[in-house]
Amino acid sequence: MITLRDYQNELLEGIYQSMSRNNKRIMVQSPAGSGKTVTMSELVRRANLKRNRVLTVVHRNELVSQIRQTFNANGVDWLLSEVGMVQTISNRVKKNKVSAPEIIVIDEAHHALSKTYRDIIQAFPKAYVIGFTATPYRLNGQGFTDLFDDIVLGKTVKWLIENKRLAPFKYLSIDLINHEKLKRQRGEYTQKSISEAFTKTIYGDALESYEKYARGLKTIIYAYNVESSKKVVERFQQHGYKAYHLDGKAKTQERLEVVEKFRKGEIDILTNAELFGEGFDIPDCHCVILLRPTESLSLFIQQTMRAMRYQPNKQAIIIDLVNNWSTHKLPDTDRDWQKYFKGKPPREKSDVSVKQCPNCLAVIPSGHRECPLCEHEFESDYGSAEYAYEKVELEEITEENVIKLNFKKPSECKSMKELYELAESLNYKKGWAYYQGKALGLI
Template sequence: MDMPIRSYQKKLIDDLRLSLKHGHKNVLIQSPAGSGKSITMAELAKRITSNGERVLFVVHRRELVKQIKNTFSSWGVNMNLCEIYMVQTASRRLEKLMTPNYILVDEAHHSLAKTYKKIFNHFKNAHILGFTATPVRLSGKGFKDIYDDLVLGPKISWLIENHYLAPYTYYSVNLIDQTKLKKSSTGDYTHKSIENAGKNIVYGDVIQSYHKFANNTKAIIYSYSVHSCQQIAKEFNKNNIPAKEVDGKTKKEDRDKAMQDFRDGKIKILVNAELYGEGVDVPDCETVIMLRPTQSLSLFIQQSMRCMRYQPDKQAIIIDQVANYTRFGLPDMDRVWTLEDRAKHPQREGGSDGIAIKTCPNCFGVIMASYHKCPLCGYSFEAEFRKLAEDKRAELEKINLDAKEMRERKKKEQELLLRDPSTFTTFKEFAIYGKATGKKPGWAWHRAKAKGLIR
């Protein structure tokens, strides 16, 4: 049965075919989370099998196998010529698989792992076509060992403007001690340091944020441990907000029921630790609450955008309780994708050293730093701008401080040192932080200027 695909999905396939025509054997295809990669892959598999060629499709999560099989079957893929396996299963059954002409790889940013390479090396003559929203790894290692070319899909901002993704509002009320976060050898934060950073979280604060920013919406909460997820779900239920916790050890039938109850509206809150991330389709999820700090751009994009599946009149809500936006910027900012090796933390291109953003002190919305008035609540930053020259002059004039003033300044310095500079909203905060950390002269002025605090 012929079914239409979207114009940008057709363009992706056309660009892929052109790349193969130009002699590239293995191609990586980037397209944003929520842009319908499953349908794009189904259309591609349909065209391949219609030509009598064989497809091996590998996914990295067990839950996705059935979902992909249903999508492919309903789309008209010849399933006699298409095998779909979890990557671990495929790597153990290589001798029993049909020899594919094409290997399609879902969430292909994982495809440098040994299990994937084992499959690729076994079927050396097959074309490898990888699909991902985020062609980037924490290690900074590029993808040229596997892929010859990169095909880019539409930008997230374009998808929002053209009603393929839902617009969103982003709020941030930090609940953790960022200074306690420590990185592991993988580049992301250690579980122990995340536990330490979050041990003083009052789960009532999470509920308060939900009531304030997203009351009565369906929300998926990403936390950092099974125990924290269980406690959060318990707290929501105590407050008469139906919630369920699911994790990797939850029985499959119980996980399926929890997801169905969520879709049916029997529960409002689904709490998990990274279980409902890549590839999970929950179009009626309206809100995401992040309680898991990360250095992984892939994880941030997958989790933050889980609520942005399009529905008419839907306004997605992202509540960032761990200040992830200070590391990555906002989900729809433009990013540079490449097959080449990169710095270990390319996400900094969109974090505090890149696009200028700030948090409104009145509504906690995350907005562009250039705004003089918050577009969410109407709060005016003009008073701060007017005080800026006075604050700067006062700092220059006030040299001799008494003992009380010295104690107050020291206390202010200690408070600021616990914060990320991207959260500062006045020149004075930058000036105190810069002096306390030994920054070069002019650092505070340039950072305040970048945030739109100086005109």
């Protein structure tokens, strides 16, 4: 049996109390790295002792074996338990090959609003549903109250760091992309616009930053697409590092083998595109490098906190080369998850989108492809130029930087001073603040 920590027992007690209030569908929030799988295993073990059958639904195939190992270690009764990936379980349900459970446990439950999960839940209307997640958040701002009756909140990231349950971190950042190029589709940035937004120095910066701040540390790099991930890994390999690229096309067996090599230290640098976020647990990963801008709070938290699994005397290094912190603040920022659970509007765009001409320094609406004053063509600044490898200085991001982000959008600023503070916090030029001030009637 696995001995639970105090806060994990508190989570279970919170679930039981919610059940006693006649809630049948309960979401459980606890930060990434806090041991949700262990807590789930104890919930299942105790249910089995009462002869209750439990069905556990997992988001990714790689996590099935990881969860099974934890369940085995905690003495789960496999005659009364089933664990499977959501698609597999869904197909089995359609064929009536799943025994009716008393409890359905959902890992990464922020996905549970999708039709596949709903179909499984609706197939067993009498079952309790307990969904675990670090981030009860949807990119479109949709809440979860139409599926879950209640939410049980765990300890904060700050509490877990202070009590040596998560590793403290050092957050380093610089903005290397042209944010005016970023375009949204269904709330998130498109792959095409991300490619167009990157400056030509990005790959060199990843290597230089690693060598300056994290040399020798086991590192996961989150690239924005397959091509960029491959270029990054080639750059690291050329400099003698044991680096490996993985993406969604890799078969499950290859992924499992690469992850095991990474665990054993046979691979030092693991670059990936859209993999290894949720549930990916490597305690001795010390560093993550972000090369993918995102509007998703869930993705940001899952990626940054991969390096924050606790080890004695460990400090995680987070290198953010795309300025994601200015959108989402820091991993340990306190968040009102109850509000997100009920439904929070998605992040709003700035009231006025502008850019500055590099030739004559005029500030104009960002939609212009040519400066109306000097006829400078903006598209010529961002082409398919060869990537250069230049050194840059990163800045350590702390709560002091985050405080500057109190103003969410220009319309909330009451003076030009506040607009200039907002521009500085977002790494925008003063001309941006000036144009916003004119539009708001502050000048």
